[in-house]
Amino acid sequence: MAVKRIKATKDTTITNAYKANLTSRGSGSNMGASDILEVFSIYAQASTSSSELSRILIDFDIASLSSSRDAGNIPGSGSVDFYLRLFNAEHSSTTATDYTMLISAVSQSWDEGAGLDMEDYSDPGIGNGGQGATWVARKSGSFSAGSLNLDSAGTEYVQVSDADAFSFTDNSSADTAFSISAWIYIDDISADRPIMSKYTTSGDNAREWYFYAKGGGSYENLHLYLFDETNDAQIQVNTAAGTIETGQWYHVVAAYDGRGGPQAGKGISIYINGTSSTLTVGTDASYVIMRNTTAPVQIGALSYNSNYFDGQMDEVSVWSKELASYDVKEIYNEAVPNNLKKTTAYEVDDTNKLMAWWRMEWDQVIPKDTATTIYDRSNAYDGTGQNLDDADLLTSNYAGINKDNETNTGLYWIDEGGTFITGSGYNPSLYTQKFTTGVEDLEVEVTHQVEEWLNPNYTASYGFGVFLSGSYETKENSYYTKKFFGRDSQYVLKRPVLEARWDSSKQDDTSNFYLSSSRVPAAENLNTIYMYNFVRGQLKNLPDVHTVGTADRDDGIIYVSIYSGTADGSGPTGNKLQLPLGGGVADTNHTNITGGYAGSTGVYSASFAYNNKTVTSIYPVWHSGAGGVQDTEYLTSSAITVNTFDEQVIYPINTYTTSITNLQAQYSTNDQAHFRVFVRNRDWNPNIYTVASTKIESAIIPKIYYKVIRAVDEQIVINYGTGSGDQGYTKLSYDASGSYFDLDMSIYETDFSYQVSFLINEGSDYVELKDKFNFRVVDENDIPG
Numbered sequence: 001m002a003v004k005r006i007k008a009t010k011d012t013t014i015t016n017a018y019k020a021n022l023t024s025r026g027s028g029s030n031m032g033a034s035d036i037l038e039v040f041s042i043y044a045q046a047s048t049s050s051s052e053l054s055r056i057l058i059d060f061d062i063a064s065l066s067s068s069r070d071a072g073n074i075p076g077s078g079s080v081d082f083y084l085r086l087f088n089a090e091h092s093s094t095t096a097t098d099y100t101m102l103i104s105a106v107s108q109s110w111d112e113g114a115g116l117d118m119e120d121y122s123d124p125g126i127g128n129g130g131q132g133a134t135w136v137a138r139k140s141g142s143f144s145a146g147s148l149n150l151d152s153a154g155t156e157y158v159q160v161s162d163a164d165a166f167s168f169t170d171n172s173s174a175d176t177a178f179s180i181s182a183w184i185y186i187d188d189i190s191a192d193r194p195i196m197s198k199y200t201t202s203g204d205n206a207r208e209w210y211f212y213a214k215g216g217g218s219y220e221n222l223h224l225y226l227f228d229e230t231n232d233a234q235i236q237v238n239t240a241a242g243t244i245e246t247g248q249w250y251h252v253v254a255a256y257d258g259r260g261g262p263q264a265g266k267g268i269s270i271y272i273n274g275t276s277s278t279l280t281v282g283t284d285a286s287y288v289i290m291r292n293t294t295a296p297v298q299i300g301a302l303s304y305n306s307n308y309f310d311g312q313m314d315e316v317s318v319w320s321k322e323l324a325s326y327d328v329k330e331i332y333n334e335a336v337p338n339n340l341k342k343t344t345a346y347e348v349d350d351t352n353k354l355m356a357w358w359r360m361e362w363d364q365v366i367p368k369d370t371a372t373t374i375y376d377r378s379n380a381y382d383g384t385g386q387n388l389d390d391a392d393l394l395t396s397n398y399a400g401i402n403k404d405n406e407t408n409t410g411l412y413w414i415d416e417g418g419t420f421i422t423g424s425g426y427n428p429s430l431y432t433q434k435f436t437t438g439v440e441d442l443e444v445e446v447t448h449q450v451e452e453w454l455n456p457n458y459t460a461s462y463g464f465g466v467f468l469s470g471s472y473e474t475k476e477n478s479y480y481t482k483k484f485f486g487r488d489s490q491y492v493l494k495r496p497v498l499e500a501r502w503d504s505s506k507q508d509d510t511s512n513f514y515l516s517s518s519r520v521p522a523a524e525n526l527n528t529i530y531m532y533n534f535v536r537g538q539l540k541n542l543p544d545v546h547t548v549g550t551a552d553r554d555d556g557i558i559y560v561s562i563y564s565g566t567a568d569g570s571g572p573t574g575n576k577l578q579l580p581l582g583g584g585v586a587d588t589n590h591t592n593i594t595g596g597y598a599g600s601t602g603v604y605s606a607s608f609a610y611n612n613k614t615v616t617s618i619y620p621v622w623h624s625g626a627g628g629v630q631d632t633e634y635l636t637s638s639a640i641t642v643n644t645f646d647e648q649v650i651y652p653i654n655t656y657t658t659s660i661t662n663l664q665a666q667y668s669t670n671d672q673a674h675f676r677v678f679v680r681n682r683d684w685n686p687n688i689y690t691v692a693s694t695k696i697e698s699a700i701i702p703k704i705y706y707k708v709i710r711a712v713d714e715q716i717v718i719n720y721g722t723g724s725g726d727q728g729y730t731k732l733s734y735d736a737s738g739s740y741f742d743l744d745m746s747i748y749e750t751d752f753s754y755q756v757s758f759l760i761n762e763g764s765d766y767v768e769l770k771d772k773f774n775f776r777v778v779d780e781n782d783i784p785g
Helices: 062-070 325-334 447-454 688-692
Strands: 003-015 036-043 051-060 081-086 099-105 147-150 157-160 178-186 193-200 206-214 221-228 233-239 249-256 268-272 279-281 297-299 311-319 354-358 393-396 432-435 442-445 464-468 479-485 497-501 527-532 558-565 572-576 593-597 603-608 617-623 633-636 656-660 666-668 672-681 704-710 715-718 733-735 738-744 752-762 765-768 773-778
Touching (some): 003 036, 036 464, 051 081, 233 268, 249 325, 268 279, 527 617, 558 603, 704 738
Antiparallel strands (some): 036 051, 051 464, 178 249, 178 311, 233 279, 527 603, 558 572, 558 593, 558 617, 593 603, 656 672, 672 738
16 A cells, blocks of 8 residues: 545635625634635725735644554654645636645644535634634633643742843943833732742852842832942832732733933833833942853843742743834733744844744644643844753742633634744645646645644644745735635545555566676666565564664564575575675675565565676575574575566566456445456467466566546546655565555445556656556445445
């Protein structure tokens, strides 16, 4: 089986299109139960500059795909390609032409929903009294599914190692601007509750800045300290008493313009829920600038004097700029979790930008934060080019992520229209398809992304988004409309799939073995032979030739030695034959061929060239070692006759005739059918020998491929896979008995007949053979018992 299809587990269409009244948008609607998926861009329908978009979300069961790989049913990375396939749905509306679609991995979880209406957008989605994904992003009042939960016992806080980027000073004559932003929820404020600090008196004094909620007495307000360690001077500002209470979420920001000097406090602003607070501003004649010290950054702690946060914290960020009031209001209105890189405050140059951002997310980001690591999502750099990422993030008694006290959890998007991966390890150019006529199916190789999802270190997969590429979504032109069949379509073969393709063919040259020739390319001089370890009629792995890593053996290593003999079956004689360099032979005149596990239970293979002109009947002996004391012999294969390229008979490839010798009239969807294909020249005439023989030999065709169509409408189910780009996934295997291939019948829709045809390649020519073969697929329960 070289084709495996993974069916979609959920899909939906999301849109911000106008409803029929052309005044309100359908962005809060959901279409998760529709049998159609739709992509479009409509320009200037509601006004001269209005834009309406529609996108597809689709997800697959990657866990089952991983299990299939673990079970050996899908090859390892590098030996299989994955394709996302969506099938065009014909419709009566205008079909756009000449556009490009982008396929991008979704970076947060989403619900499919149960909406159907794709015309009036009347079925509500999440947040609108309905269910399922919509176009809408998170807004004010919604909180994330994850937050940092800390107590005040001194055992829970986060520590980030010292870096120059957290010292907002030139250490000579001036401070530099910075801002701290966080969402906080305080359970108890009977004492000071640190939000963030770079401030300690332990050992050498290393005091720089400290942002906290002051507790006890009549305070319950926010404070920011700046400290000049050299002059033992400090600047303090604070909000009015009673501005912070327990039991509710606040968005808090401390922003400093970096002016320095005794009046530095006048350059500080503190915001609560997007609004600038009235401050009490302190001065200090001795204060000049903050100094670059070695203090670590602590989130939720000022550990040197045993002050700790009590409650929850989320979306903590540090900026190397003073956030303006409109920046703060935008961040607040986006609520949490938000995307700070989409705000107007974010800049992409090397100065004045977001320099650290800890999201405290356990479900909505990739990779997820854990009980030991909180990832910095800023991709920022300090003055030396050091990346302030998770490698520099240290945690001390970190409590982990919880979901207490949040509302509207993870069901809204961070960004309108979906949140997609466009960063590390992802190349959008790999996942595009050009549509010329507009009615093409979508078939895009997405191997790189699927292999990332299958990597055990990858934390989550949320499927793909399919939409018009950026230039087409923003173009002053309409692309209306492209429709695909959804996973609930009545047309089973047109439902979206993630298709794995690989070359599973086994080219056993036991009956097609050739002596090396200088006329033949090096690769063609290699012969591959197979060992099939049958135990009581079933293939079994050799106990000491392991297919997984072990301490005492290399994976799947097995050895073969070649002996001379005669074709009458009397067995091998003499010593091991010396072999030329190539294939599994490491050096010239070696006598052992290194073989290995062939990817199927109990099947092993080895490749080598053979140049001994005098010995034309040989016996392979399979064994466990290179001839040492522990060498164990497994099997002596039957005699192999050595052919020469001078003896080849050339037949025109359109004269072959074929038959499937074990074809049944019908198969159930649970069958893994094994087909034996007999091939001979159409003009073959029996001679005295072949008439007397009870067995007619099948011709060995190295490159023969199969195709399967549905007979009633000639819809292609599996096309000829002949190219290197798709692993040659429909190439037939062959052994001494001829060609063969397997089919997974679960792919096919029941109660239909299907037709198999064959394509032969010799040299640069491909010719489809005339013989066709039909079978029917039925439900398992319809097979007579």
